Amino acid sequence: MNAVRHWFECRFVRSALGAYLDRELAHEAARIERHLAQCGRCRALARALAAQAQAIEGLAADEDPRAGFVDRVMQRIASADSHPTARPWPQPRWRPSSAVASAAAGLLVIAAAAMLWIALSRPSQLPRGEVPPPTQPSKVAKLPPALSQPGSSPAVAPQSLAASSTADKQQLKGTAPASAGRGLAEAAKSRGQRPRAPSPPAETAAAGEAHRTSGRSYEDRGLLDQALREYAAAQREGGSQMARLDAARVYEKTGQTAEAVDELTAVAFADLDENRWEPLPVN
Amino acid sequence: MKRAEMDKPAESADLDAVRRCLAGERDAFAELVQRHQRVVYGVALRMLGSRDEADDAAQEAFVRAYSRLSTFRGDAEMRVWLVRIITRLCIDLLRARRRRPEVLLDDQPSEPAQPSWEVDVAERHGIARAIVELPPRYKAVIILRHLQHMSYSDMARTLDLPVATVKTHLLRARRMLRQRLSSGSAEGEEVVL
Numbered sequence: 001m002n003a004v005r006h007w008f009e010c011r012f013v014r015s016a017l018g019a020y021l022d023r024e025l026a027h028e029a030a031r032i033e034r035h036l037a038q039c040g041r042c043r044a045l046a047r048a049l050a051a052q053a054q055a056i057e058g059l060a061a062d063e064d065p066r067a068g069f070v071d072r073v074m075q076r077i078a079s080a081d082s083h084p085t086a087r088p089w090p091q092p093r094w095r096p097s098s099a100v101a102s103a104a105a106g107l108l109v110i111a112a113a114a115m116l117w118i119a120l121s122r123p124s125q126l127p128r129g130e131v132p133p134p135t136q137p138s139k140v141a142k143l144p145p146a147l148s149q150p151g152s153s154p155a156v157a158p159q160s161l162a163a164s165s166t167a168d169k170q171q172l173k174g175t176a177p178a179s180a181g182r183g184l185a186e187a188a189k190s191r192g193q194r195p196r197a198p199s200p201p202a203e204t205a206a207a208g209e210a211h212r213t214s215g216r217s218y219e220d221r222g223l224l225d226q227a228l229r230e231y232a233a234a235q236r237e238g239g240s241q242m243a244r245l246d247a248a249r250v251y252e253k254t255g256q257t258a259e260a261v262d263e264l265t266a267v268a269f270a271d272l273d274e275n276r277w278e279p280l281p282v283n
Numbered sequence: 284m285k286r287a288e289m290d291k292p293a294e295s296a297d298l299d300a301v302r303r304c305l306a307g308e309r310d311a312f313a314e315l316v317q318r319h320q321r322v323v324y325g326v327a328l329r330m331l332g333s334r335d336e337a338d339d340a341a342q343e344a345f346v347r348a349y350s351r352l353s354t355f356r357g358d359a360e361m362r363v364w365l366v367r368i369i370t371r372l373c374i375d376l377l378r379a380r381r382r383r384p385e386v387l388l389d390d391q392p393s394e395p396a397q398p399s400w401e402v403d404v405a406e407r408h409g410i411a412r413a414i415v416e417l418p419p420r421y422k423a424v425i426i427l428r429h430l431q432h433m434s435y436s437d438m439a440r441t442l443d444l445p446v447a448t449v450k451t452h453l454l455r456a457r458r459m460l461r462q463r464l465s466s467g468s469a470e471g472e473e474v475v476l
Contacts, residue, residue: 024435056429059414061430062324064324065320065337073345074312
């Protein structure tokens with residue numbers, strides 16, 4: 001097993017070991033067991049985690065309150081004079097009759113129609129020859145190309161993972177700089193590689209086992225390495241859900257299953273928050 | 284045997300008590316308090332680290348449960364529903380008070396003849412103290428997972444968080460526990476959790 005593959009396997013096992021020991025891992029248990037059989041460091045971690053769980057579970061879960069607890073609760077209920085059948089939040093005191101409601105709705109429709117008529121009949125207030133500013137695109141339209149439909153825009157090259165954290169926020173606010181669409185595409189170009197079409201977002205990957213992409217394993221290690229580093233840098237700047245999705249894309253590129261992508265992104269966030277980021281080995 | 288399997292008769296007794304209570308029989312609620320007081324108080328004690336505060340929080344949780352009993356539909360266990368109420372209540376209390384748990388732990392026990400569990404256990408293992416010192420949400424996931432044996436999806440519902448966030452919280456909480464427990468020991472290499 002080469003160093004990069006081992007790095008990923010260790011990383012995956014570190015992230016998923018808790019869920020494995022909690023029997024909450026759906027498909028990757030055999031993979032973890034295979035790795036544990038050959039990696040002493042991860043075996044030590046598994047033993048430590050199991051011992052810790054045992055120590056916690058050795059504590060008493062339930063405790064007896066002081067004598068008279070039930071009476072104290074019932075007294076409190078009686079003094080509050082609350083009723084279990086009462087609705088959890090207050091209802092409006094006044095309800096409009098249906099006739100009033102119909103009249104109000106009718107007035108609203110008339111007002112809306114009048115405003116529309118005024119707006120359409122007024123001449124443009126722009127000075128002659130001035131081009132109206134483009135309307136503010138919606139948040140959906142401003143999603144980074146990596147997360148939009150492939151081929152839907154000329155700028156389909158994946159964005160910089162570093163930029164994605166901060167620039168995505170700026171884009172959502174409509175303040176993205178013109179340079180926001182750089183990154184992986186440029187990195188790929190500088191290496192003489194063709195920019196890749198974006199992978200589907202993590203949610204799509206989470207759709208199930210059918211999304212297994214093991215055929216593409218590690219073919220673009222250089223690109224992946226840079227992407228992970230940029231992602232780490234983006235995280236240190238503040239992090240965002242977009243960076244998380246970008247990380248999921250990166251992990252997908254390495255042929256991880258949907259479940260593994262989920263675990264890996266979870267541990268990546270925890271690592272970066274705690275400044276534990278361990279870069280990819282250099283071959 | 285899982286806790287859920289053991290509690291089937293108690294579950295139907297809970298539903299019966301809820302029905303009677305909603306029909307106006309207030310004393311039926313006392314049965315529910317009697318049956319679940321140890322769980323609710325236990326969670327509060329682990330979360331807050333003080334018997335007095337835990338007693339007060341557990342009472343408040345039952346009062347809230349009573350006033351919202353009409354919203355309990357029986358699709359989840361009464362125990363899980365009550366644990367959800369007490370956990371959220373404790374998280375809110377911990378955040379609002381912004382008090383260091385050490386202060387609570389270092390308080391003199393209110394009943395000297397019966398040493399509080401936290402001092403006793405902390406001296407023996409250090410684990411109880413380490414749990415009490417965790418941030419509220421991390422503490423909650425450790426307690427719900429390891430002491431209440433909740434599934435990840437139940438924990439997510441209880442804390443009103445996505446399952447992925449519950450996993451991340453668990454990972455960080457376990458790391459933090461490990462760091463705190465190993466910092467005082469003579470173990471050589473730190474194991475990254």
